[in-house]
Ligand SMILES: Nc1ncnc2c1ncn2[C@@H]1O[C@H](COP(=O)(O)OP(=O)(O)OP(=O)(O)O)[C@@H](O)[C@H]1O
C-alpha cells in the first residue's frame with residue numbers, strides 16, 4: 001500500500017514497558033510506524049539498523065542513559081541526522097543543558113499531553129511524507 | 135529574628151538571609167591537598183580573633199563554606215551567623231536593612247526594626263559578594279565599622295555594635311578600586327585577614343575525596359544505596375578543568391547519580407561536557423527545532439552569531455510551514471533577504 005511505504009518510523013526508547021506501549025498507541029493512532037528499544041545500548045543498534053525518522057528517548061535507563069545515547073547517535077554519520085526528542089520525568093536546567101549540548105532537538109517533560117507530542121512531531125518531521133493515513 | 139514592619143523588606147530579608155541564628159549543621163571542608171591544609175591552618179589560627187576576613191576565589195570554590203567554618207570555630211559559634219548577599223539588596227534599602235529603623239520613620243514603619251548588625255549581635259555577619267555594594271553603602275558601612283556604633287534610620291541613639299565581619303568576592307577588588315568602584319579604605323578594613331580559596335584545578339588530588347563526600351551525602355539524604363564511580367570515571371573527573379570548581383563537581387555527581395542506574399557509575403553517566411574529546415555538538419541544529427530552544431542550545435554550544443541567525447531563520451521558516459511572506463514578516467526582514475539567506479543555507 002502506498003501509505004504504508006510512506007509511513008514514518010518513530011523509535012521509542014524507554015525502560016518502562018508501560019510508557020513504551022502508551023507512547024506506541026498514541027503514535028500508531030496518528031499513523032506512524034513504531035519501533036521500540038528498552039535501553040540506550042539497544043537504542044543505538046536499533047537506530048542504526050532501522051534508521052527511524054525520529055527517536056523519542058528516555059533519560060534514565062539501564063546500560064546507557066539517554067544523554068549518552070544521543071551523544072553517540074550524533075557521533076555516527078549514519079544516525080546523526082535523526083532528530084532525538086528527550087522524553088523524561090526528570091526536568092532541570094542541568095538535564096536540559098546536557099541534552100541540548102549533545103544536539104537533541106526537543107525536550108518533553110512527563111507527563112505531557114498528546115497535543116504537545118503532536119506539536120513537536122509536526123515540527124520535526126517533514127509533513128508531506130508523514131500524512132497520517134486518511 | 136526581630137519583627138518585620140514592612141512587607142517588602144520582609145520578603146527581601148527572607149530571600150537574602152538563608153540562615154540566621156545558631157548554625158544548624160557543622161560545615162565540612164573536604165580536602166587534603168597542601169593548598170587546602172594551608173588554608174585550614176590559617177582558619178584555625180584566626181577563627182578566635184575578631185579580625186575581619188576577606189575571602190576571595192573563583193565561583194564555586196567554597197568561599198561560603200570557609201566563612202561558616204571560621205564562624206563555627208570561633209568563640210562566636212553559639213551566636214548568630216547572618217548571611218547577606220550584597221548583590222540582592224537595593225541601594226535604597228541598604229541602610230534600613232543593615233542598621234534598622236525607628237518606629238514612624240517612614241510610611242509603613244509602624245514599629246522599630248533592628249537591622250542585620252543588631253540581629254547578629256555577638257555573632258558573625260557574612261557579606262557575600264561584597265563587591266556589589268554601591269559606593270554610598272560602602273561609605274555608610276565603613277563609618278559603622280570604624281566607629282563600632284550605629285544609628286537606626288530615624289534614630290538618635292548610638293548603639294554599640296559587636297559583630298565579626300567576613301566578606302567574600304569572586305571579583306578582583308583591587309581592579310574595582312582602580313576603577314573607582316570600591317573604596318580602598320573599606321577594602322583594607324575588610325581585608326585584615328585575606329584568605330584565597332584556590333580553584334579546584336590547582337588541587338586535583340582533592341577530587342576523589344570530594345567525589346566520595348558527595349556520593350556519601352547523596353546516599354544519606356535519599357536513603358539510596360551508596361554507589362561509587364569506576365576508576366576511569368574518577369580519572370576523567372580528576373583531569374577535567376572544573377571552571378565551575380567544587381560546585382560544578384557537586385552538580386556533575388548529582389547528574390550521575392540521577393541518570394546512572396548501575397551499581398558503579400561510569401564515564402557515560404557523567405555530564406557530556408566532561409567526556410574527553412567532547413565538543414559541543416557542532417552539527418547544524420536540526421531544522422524545525424523549537425525556536426524557544428535555540429537560544430538555550432546556542433548558548434550551551436557557544437555558537438557564533440551567524441550560526442544562531444541561521445538556526446533561528448530556518449526554525450521560523452519551518453514554524454510558518456515554509457510560507458516565506460509570513461516568515462519574512464515575523465522576522466521583520468525583507469522577503470528577498472529571506473530568499474537570499476535560505477538559498478545561502480541550502481534551504482528551500
Ligand atoms: N572543600 C569543600 N568541601 C565540601 N564541599 C565543598 C567544598 N568546597 C565547596 N563545596 C561545596 O560546593 C558548593 C559551592 O561552594 P560555595 O557556595 O562555598 O562556593 P563559593 O565560593 O561561595 O561560590 P560563589 O562565588 O559562586 O558564591 C557548595 O555546595 C559547597 O558545599
Ligand SMILES: [Mg+2]
Pocket residue numbers: 197198262
Ligand atoms: Mg558564595
